[in-house]
Amino acid sequence: xxxxxxxxxxxxxxxxxxxxxxxxxxxxxxxxxxxxxxxxxxxxxxxxxxxxxxxxxxxxxxxxxxxxxxxxxxxxxxxxxxxxxxxxxxxxxxxxxxxxxxxxxxxxxxxxxxxxxxxxxxxxxxxxxxxxxxxxxxxxxxxxxxxxxxxxxxxxxxxxxxxxxxxxxxxxxxxxxxxxxxxxxxxxxxxxxxxxxxxxxxxxxxxxxxxxxxxxxxxxxxxxxxxxxxxxxxxxxxxxxxxxxxxxxxxxxxxxxxxxxxxxxxxxxxxxxxxxxxxxxxxxxxxxxxxxxxxxxxxxxxxxxxxxxxxxxxxxxxxxxxxxxxxxxxxxxxxxxxxxxxxxxxxxxxxxxxxxxx
Amino acid sequence: xxxxxxxxxxxxxxxxxxxxxxxxxxxxxxxxxxxxxxxxxxxxxxxxxxxxxxxxxxxxxxxxxxxxxxxxxxxxxxxxxxxxxxxxxxxxxxxxxxxxxxxxxxxxxxxxxxxxxxxxxxxxxxxxxxxxxxxxxxxxxxxxxxxxxxxxxxxxxxxxxxxxxxxxxxxxxxxxxxxxxxxxxxxxxxxxxxxxxxxxxxxxxxxxxxxxxxxxxxxxxxxxxxxxxxxxxxxxxxxxxxxxxxxxxxxxxxxxxxxxxxxxxxxxxxxxxxxxxxxxxxxxxxxxxxxxx
Numbered sequence: 068x069x070x071x072x073x074x075x076x077x078x079x080x081x082x083x084x085x086x087x088x089x090x091x092x093x094x095x096x097x098x099x100x101x102x103x104x105x106x107x108x109x110x111x112x113x114x115x116x117x118x119x120x121x122x123x124x125x126x127x128x129x130x131x132x133x134x135x136x137x138x139x140x141x142x143x144x145x146x147x148x149x150x151x152x153x154x155x156x157x158x159x160x161x162x163x164x165x166x167x168x169x170x171x172x173x174x175x176x177x178x179x180x181x182x183x184x185x186x187x188x189x190x191x192x193x194x195x196x197x198x199x200x201x202x203x204x205x206x207x208x209x210x211x212x213x214x215x216x217x218x219x220x221x222x223x224x225x226x227x228x229x230x231x232x233x234x235x236x237x238x239x240x241x242x243x244x245x246x247x248x249x250x251x252x253x254x255x256x257x258x259x260x261x262x263x264x265x266x267x268x269x270x271x272x273x274x275x276x277x278x279x280x281x282x283x284x285x286x287x288x289x290x291x292x293x294x295x296x297x298x299x300x301x302x303x304x305x306x307x308x309x310x311x312x313x314x315x316x317x318x319x320x321x322x323x324x325x326x327x328x329x330x331x332x333x334x335x336x337x338x339x340x341x342x343x344x345x346x347x348x349x350x351x352x353x354x355x356x357x358x359x360x361x362x363x364x365x366x367x368x369x370x371x372x373x374x375x376x377x378x379x380x381x382x383x384x385x386x387x388x389x390x391x392x393x394x395x396x397x398x399x400x401x402x403x404x405x406x407x408x409x410x411x412x413x414x415x416x417x418x419x420x421x422x423x424x425x
Numbered sequence: 426x427x428x429x430x431x432x433x434x435x436x437x438x439x440x441x442x443x444x445x446x447x448x449x450x451x452x453x454x455x456x457x458x459x460x461x462x463x464x465x466x467x468x469x470x471x472x473x474x475x476x477x478x479x480x481x482x483x484x485x486x487x488x489x490x491x492x493x494x495x496x497x498x499x500x501x502x503x504x505x506x507x508x509x510x511x512x513x514x515x516x517x518x519x520x521x522x523x524x525x526x527x528x529x530x531x532x533x534x535x536x537x538x539x540x541x542x543x544x545x546x547x548x549x550x551x552x553x554x555x556x557x558x559x560x561x562x563x564x565x566x567x568x569x570x571x572x573x574x575x576x577x578x579x580x581x582x583x584x585x586x587x588x589x590x591x592x593x594x595x596x597x598x599x600x601x602x603x604x605x606x607x608x609x610x611x612x613x614x615x616x617x618x619x620x621x622x623x624x625x626x627x628x629x630x631x632x633x634x635x636x637x638x639x640x641x642x643x644x645x646x647x648x649x650x651x652x653x654x655x656x657x658x659x660x661x662x663x664x665x666x667x668x669x670x671x672x673x674x675x676x677x678x679x680x681x682x683x684x685x686x687x688x689x690x691x692x693x694x695x696x697x698x699x700x701x702x703x704x705x706x707x708x709x710x711x712x713x714x715x716x717x718x
Contacts (some may be wrong), residue, residue, distance in 0.1 A: 078503075109457075117619075118614075118618060120614050120617070120618075122654045139617075140614075140617045140618045141617060141618060141620040141621070142620075143620070145618065146618065147614075147615070147618050149611045149614070149615060150611075151609060151611055153609065153611035153614065153615040154612075154615075155612060155615075155616070155630060156612075156634065157634060157636075166616075166621070166629075167618075167619035167620055170619055170621045170625065171620050210674050214615075214619070218619075221445035395645045
């Protein structure tokens, strides 16, 4: 098994469109790395470059210690699971899984052993003789995974493998992929636009936007300490609220005339300078007052069962607060929000970078 | 998924199907039944009277060595044209499917030969390969080959195969190109990752997935060679030299129109009709049942 290293990888399409703008990333052997970002952010292109399905315009991609820029996909020792499964429609499930091994001249009994083993792990043994069209979406997904694991590759690549499944099956397959990856210990790179999938699956979360990496870290790090406003609003659901504020002094900002204490604040910010104040809907305590507090005008309430989302405005900007159901009367029009200084995120309005302690 | 329209009366549905029914009746059933009836008749030499002779025309036909010769010629001709027009079209289509510079012009130009009338296509090739006038025929002779499609039956057949293939490649090309474009790109990419080289990918993934298209085109091409190449044959060889390029459909013309034996000609038409009906039936059954993914 092997890690994957990207060194200022670039992809420039015809017409000088730069889809990937110099991405550097180290993916440790055996880890589960998720590339997440909105559509068009270059994550799929990057994955396809690692697979060898797209040429590399600049930089280097290494699998293990080997630079693979000029290596054919077949010789990179990778396996890929596609969004539409890409099963061979004219072959049985067995042949679909055996195809890659046959091409590599694997002995017949070894092929049979590996396919049976993979089929057992994925619980698709009863379908080995069927054609893909006779399978459900979830079963096809398993066959696609089976085709990847029989090869025993160095790296698994997943290109939005769950996006064609219905919501319930998606959650179930997500858990299975995670379990399988842990059991096999194969380095995996997974592309998705779904931030929940990204959070739950990854050891290493890579948030991308506009062909560049915004932040790399564990899901916890990225959630707790987003490095840019983009990451702050992309990771977490509902997204983080961003309010316009003004620097008051060290450790204090004001939002709409209400002063708030901040733990993680960069030193030496000029008082009076504009600043963006980020607060997660789940991080503010509705209905109580604390060391610092804000007032909110409530417009309407969304019912989620266990929790309720209060939509409204704070200091003229849209704001959402999450509260346990029953904690606050649904017809409340004015809310007081207690803000914990440790949960306030500050961003530069110009560069959108975090203004925290180094 | 079935959509059905519901009509309250009979007038509108009848009006809607009448044009199609009329065309089918006038241009297919009527001449077809005429042919069947005529195949049981014999006309006198001046075409003034005819008498019912039962199956005698068929008996005469199957006693003619020329008829078996025409059958063999047809089989050779259609096998060669089908093989070359399908394989050349597939080769061109798989090249055109790649993202080539100027690919669009390439595709458009490849479709043009289909718009050329058969007789004109035939004359075109005849001129090119004429032993004394042709831009290609003269060099071939100059190289020491004894090329003369006017005198040599094999040469005549080669020329016919060339022109008939050239004309039909366009049609097959279009269908193959559409077939290739319908194959999901990711399936081919999966094959590449699974360690199959371009040739292996072609034969183990692309070709099997194209088989419904290939089968359809095979039947269409055979029907084309059986019937539509009449114009080419008539323009290029006129069935000669010495009957060596007389196919079944050309013999229908030669016996009926030139030979004046309408009964014998009609009997041959009926047999050809049976062959086409059989081909079409096989195609429908096969395409519907087996080769669909």
